[in-house]
Structures are given as structure tokens and as C-alpha cells.
Amino acid sequence: MSGALSGFASTIILQPFDLLKTRIQQPDHLNKLKPSLSPQSTLVFRTARDIVQSKGFLGLWRGTTASLLRNVPGVALYFTGLNQFRAFLATSPYFAPLRAPSASSYSTSTLPKLTPQGNLLAGAVTRVAVGFLLNPISVLKARYESSLYTYNSLPQALMGIMRSGPSEVFRGAVASSLRDAPYAGIFVVFYEHIKNTMSNAVSSAPNAAGLPIPISTSAAVNSVSAASAGALATLATQPFDVLKTKMQVRSEIKYRGLLSTVSAIWRGSEVLNIVGVQQRGIAGFFDGATLRMSRKIFSSAIGWAVYEGVLVAMRSEEA
Template sequence: MSNVGQQLASGALSGLATTVCLQPFDLLKTRMQQGGQGLSQPRPGSSLIANVTRNVIRNEGWRGLWGGTAPSLVRNVPGVAFYMTGVTQLRSLMARSPYFSVFRTTKRTTSGSVLPTLTSQGNLVAGAVTRVAVGFVLNPFSVLKARFESNLHHYTGLNQALASLIKSGPSELFRGFWASSLRDAPYAGLFLLSYEQIKYEMSRLFPSSSTLRSSVIHSLSAASAGAIATMATHPFDVIKTRIQVRPEDQYQSFVGTVRAILRERGVAGMFDGASLRMSRKVLSSAIGWAVYEGILILWTSSGKVALKSTSSKLL
């Protein structure tokens, strides 16, 4: 399998694992962020998260927590595959430039990473550009994902929902894209920058001597980077969700949506679902990047073993 093929397969498996395991976090976050009649007030002494969870289980059963898994898989499996492959390929290209490349032999050998090494500016650019590009291509599926997770839209199936969205035209297909970009560009840039820096520092403190230790370093680094990037960009996630799931006039524009959220919930509304998104991002980053880099390391190692075996036979 080619390098690109390995990266796509690794990214797809990463997206599959994180989506199936963590879908309840996404569903509850969307229900909290949607506002309006779809969100009842919590009981006295009860948290909003507990109230929303209780409502979902009461009305839809435990399986309801995995509502929207199908569109999430359609969005996230290719999305993660394209993003991780794209960012790896872009980093490889940028590493040829003296402005973005950096030579750190200890970084690759001690962390066990097989990914290209860039400067901080390079990681920011690579993460932001790739994330926005993938987000643009898959935005229609992001809209469907958010609507299936909310209880404000009722579709009979994924095909019917997609057909309805296409019939509505480009304005619906790319609904919320700008809010998504304002969230994704800084998130991806900050994440990649933090991930590589934390991974480098951790590998210096705890040199990797095995694949297991490398996976632990990658997981902890990704989890820490995910936490940093999530809190810096969460208000845009709330805005994006409102625009994509609410049909009312006040949610047709970015500025109008901000005003509506502040009027309804105040500044605190900009951080609705923050703890759920934080938990989801920390866990998905830890699982996703450990799976992605771990599979690439295994494939790279097996390729080297096969090459040595072939060479010894020829000799």
C-alpha cells in the first residue's frame, strides 16, 4: 500500500473509532446548543447536562444517545481520513521549504513519530488550511449531522435528508460554513502547534522505547492539545450549531445568530456544551491520533522488516 493509501486507511479507522465511541457527547452537545423549544430548563439542583441526558433517555431510550451516528460516520470517517492524510501530505510538502522545515533528529526518534517536522508557523498554517478545505467539501454532511443530532428536524432517513438538502440549494448545503471556518481554522492550527510541541517535550522527558510508550505519548499530547484548542474556539461551535439547525430568521446570519444567543442566554450561552465538547475533543484527539500514528508506525515497521527479509534472500 502506498503512503497516501496507508494514511487514508489509518485516518478512516481513526474516524470510525472516535465516532462510534463518542457519539453521545456530540448529540448531547448539539441538544444543549440548539436552544429554543428543543431545550427545557433544568430542574432545581440539576445540571443542564443531566437534564438533557435524562430527557433523551426518557423520550428515545438509551439508543437515543447514539442518534445521528449514521450521518456522523458519513461526515467523520472520510473527514478524518482526508484531514489527517491532507495535513500529512501538506506538511511533507512544506518541510521542503527552508522557512517551514526544522531539523530535530531527537523529535522523530524519541517520540516514535513518523510524521514530518515543521516550525510552529508551519504547523499553524498546515492545520488551518487543511481543516478549512476538508470542512468546505464535507459541509453538507456537517449540516445533516447537526440536524440529525438535534430534535428540531425529523427526517425519514439519510438519503431523504440529503435529497432535501440538495433541493434547497447551495445556501443550505453550505449553511454555517463561515462559522465552522472561524472555529476550525484556529482550532486545527492551535491543535497541531500544541500537539507537536507537547509531543516533543514529552518525548524528551520520557524517551520512547516501544510502540506502546509512543502511543501513550501521542495520546497524552493530543488530549492536551485538544483541550487547549477547544476552549479557544468554542463560541464559534455554538454559533455554527444554531445556524445549521434553527430555521428562524434571526439565525440566517452570523451577526444575527450572535445577537440571538446573547439575548436568550447571555455570554454563558456562548459556552453551552463546552464541557461536553471538551470531553469529546480530548478523548477523540487521544484515541484518533494514537490510532493514526500507531497504525502508520506498524505499517512502516512491517515494511522495513519485509524489505530486510527480501534483501537477505537476494544476498
Template sequence: MSNVGQHLLSGGLSGFASTICLQPLDLLKTRLQQGDGSSGPRFASPTFTCVTIASTSARNLTVFRTARDIVAIQGPRGLWRGTNATLVRNVPGIALYMTALTHARSVMAVSPYFKAVQKYPSGDSRTRQGSVLPTLTMQGNLLSGATTRVAVGFILNPFSVLKARFESSIYAYESLSGGFMSIVRAGPSELFRGFLASSLRDAPYAGLFVVFYEGLKIETYWTSHTTSAGIHSFSAASAGALATIFTHPFDVIKTKVQVRSEARYHGLYKTIRTIMTQRGIAGFFDGVSLRLSRKVFSSAIGWAVYEGMLMLMASA
């Protein structure tokens, strides 16, 4: 298998594993973020097939009550609603992102400005526990993570919109193809809805994640005798938690822009003003515990699978 093929396969398996395990957290986060602060029944645009959602605002619903209501109506499988849409978004998305990130880092490693001193000594008995990925300076890690994530996010934004709407209770799409065609018929503005908010979330998230991940991985390598999977899982989980806390407000904005049809949610500035007016600062942290939990586990699973697969194939 070619080098690119190995990275795509490893990234795809990473995305599949984390999605199947953690979809309920994604769904609950979307449900908590989708609400509007105004009172009364809320409807989606007549352009789409929609259902009425409860008038109680999302801020008054706890995670457990939301999960209980979903299970009561749809059964336990209801917590995995939108899994297919998430797989369509995450499997190719994570595969492309991790592959593009690794190759961007390989190109940048040629530059003396971005190339870092080798952190894992060749010949060391624990080298296989370190990493097979290129080593960059902090600036290189920040830039490679941010630019790669935004580029892949632009390509897959239509599927991000589809994923968010499948997870919400506002849209009653009956199939992936039907939901996607509904968005396509609405035009480019719907296909790329929320991209600016997503970029403002993803660029700093990805950049900070790579910086934290590589730094923690090196520190863990030198201070711990754990396995490679342990190093990668711990480092990725910690990096995911730190990056998530810094970028969560834009995740709330992105969700509202993509699932709400009211004019007050059309555009980044209008959405920020609406959230601020209705909920204040607290409104920008709806669902933060769920996103934090998901990012910690998905990062731990995803990067352990990705780097573990690459190291396995490199040693074969």
C-alpha cells in the same frame, strides 16, 4: 498499499473509532446548543419534517437531565442517534484531513522557512516512539493545520449540516438519504449553511491543535519513557483541550446557524447578536464541557490510532 492509501486507511480507522465511542457526547452537546432563548414552543421551517421541542431553554437543562430524557423516550440507543450521519461526516472527513495535513506538511518541510530541526534523533532506541510525520516550525504547523481543515470542511459542509440536524431534536429525518435530499432541495444556501462559523472555529482550532500537539509530543518524548501510544494520546488530549477552549464560541454559533430556521439565526452576525441579546457571554459557552470531553477523548483515540497505524505499516 500506497503512501496515500496508508494515510487514508489510518485516518478512516481513527474517525470510525472516535465516532463509535463518543457519539453520545456529540449528541448531548448539540441538544444543549440547539435551544432558542425566547419562550414558547419552537418549530423548524415547514420546508422540513419537524417536531416540537420543549419550551424550556437549553440553558436550564443539565447534561444529566438531557441524557435521562433521551433514554426515557428512546432507550439507551437514543444516545447514539445520528451515529450514521456522524460516520458519513467523520470517517471520510478525518481520513481526508489527516492525509491532506500530512502531505501539506511534507511539501512545506521542503521550504527552509517552515522546516524545523529534526527533533527525534536517528538511531535512537526510542525513535519508534516518536513520530513518522514531517517536522515543521510553529508557523508551519499553524498554517498547515488551519488551511487543511478549512479546505476539507468546505468539501464536507453538507454532511456537517446533516450531522447537526440528525443530532438535534428539531428535525425528524427518517433516513440519511431522505435528510440529505431535503437539504439538497433547499439549495446551496442550506448545503453550505454555517460554513463561515465552522471556518472561524476550525481554522484556529486545527492550527492551534497541531502546534500544541507537535510541541507536547516532542516534550513528552524527551521527558517520558512511555509507549508511543501513550505519547500520542497524552499530547493529542492536551492539545485538544487547549484548542477547544479557545474556539468553543464559534461551535455554538455554527450549531445554531445549522439547526435553527428562524430569521434571527440566518447569518453569522445575526446569530451572534441573537445569542448575545438572549444569553449574554454565557450563551457562547453552552455545551463547552461536553465538547471539551469529546475533543479530549477523540483526539487521544484518533491520533493514537492514526500515528500507531502509520508506524505499524512503516515497520512492516
């Protein structure tokens, strides 16, 4: 319940970031010279303006229903699976912390404690498993956010994807796994480290006097920790997010395989090469990076604060 509420809140609030990111990542720069040369900030505002002019302000929330179908069960399954897997790993001497966490660490969280290796493994395995299970909904979400597809209804779109067979149902699954495994692993490691450091600092403050950390302070610690960890993990995995989006929304042959998609993004545009402009190279793998970074920072801060806050409140009531 806590995970589902977390996914619902972050999706409703931050859907425009997802929509704009997909729209910026979807173009084929073989055919569109100007966008590939535009500063990304200019492209973001221009894309947002075009959507508002054609669809109204609520057009920025296109695909919200598909996002909710993906994120509410996805976040719920991820948090539940992560908690259970971490509890399982905590029974192993290799993954259990060498020393018991301080009382301050427990006052901001009810989650099992692991070594960095355990956190890395738990985050990566859980995220990939949930992502693979919900990949059909991820494809649906990406295409609903894209301007390349016009669907009459969600059930019709989902059935169309399912009827196309495994090749469509699991489009981008490998790229998603390459993005999600390091992202989730890096995130959990940094989140736990930053959270423990901050909670220890708060509990050792002169006015703390050994008192339990207030729920409001715990929420602030969890939010700042999650936002910081989200920024670091997002930057490290951005190229795989571009690969995933290209493979899920583009239908050309060159976007059917992982290596061919990498090559297409790296080359950028034969048109650019003809007119003497350099290839896009590594820059092509960071389309939408600002939007994804912004969304992940806010969604991580909202999601983990809600998730851990609800768990702490429920445990307090039980006690």
C-alpha cells in the same frame, strides 16, 4: 486507511457527547426561560435522562450513521491532506525546523516536522478545506442529532438539503471555518510541542539507555499530547461551535447570518430582560462547552493514537 479507522473508532465511542452537545446548543432561549438559568451540568444530565426515557439507552447514539458519513471520510481526508501539506511545507526553509529532530521524536511519530508557524498553517488550511467540502454532511449530522427535525432516511434528508440550494448546503460554513481554522492550527502546534517534549523526557530516562521507545509508550505519549492539545484548542474555539450549531439547526431569520446569530445568542432572551434578569452575554457562547471539551479530549486521544500507531506499525513492517 489509518485516518478512516481513527474517525470510525472515535465516532462510535463518543457519539453520545455529540448528541447531547447539539441538544443543549439547539434551544432558542427567547422561548425557553428555565434551561437558560439552569447549571449546565444539571442540563446535561436532564437531557440525557429525557433521551434515555423516550428512546432507550441506544437513543444516545442517534445520528451515528450521519456522524460516520461525516467523520470517517472527513478524518481520513484531514489526516491525509495534513500529512501531504506538511511534507510540502517541510521543503521550504521558512517552515522547516532549524535543527533536526532528535531520534526520540521520530520514534513516536512518522509525520513531517515543521516549525510552529508551519504547523499552524498546515492545520488551519487543511481543516478548513475538508470542512468546506463536507459541509452538507455536517448540516445533515447536526440536524439528525437535533430534536427539531424528523427524517425518514439519510438519503431523503440529504437530498432535501441539496434541493434547498447553496444557502442550505453551506449553512454555517463560515462559522465552521472560523471554528476549524484556529482549532486545527492551535491543536497541531500544541500537539507537536507537547509530544516532542514528552518523547524527549521518556528517551532521556535512566532506564531508556538509548533504546527505541516501545510502541505502547509511543501510543501513551501521543494520546496524552493529543488530549492536552484538544482541550486547549476546544476552549479557544467554543463560541464558534455554538454559532455553527445554531445556524445549522435553527430556521428562524435571526439565525440566517453570522452577525445576527451572534446578536441573538448575546441577547439570550427578551423574556429574561422583561423579568429583570440580565442578558446571557458571553455565557451563551459556551453552551455545551463541557460536552465538547470532553468529546474532543477523548476523540483526540483515541484518533491520534490510532492514526500514528497504525502508521508506525506499517512503517515498521516495511522496514
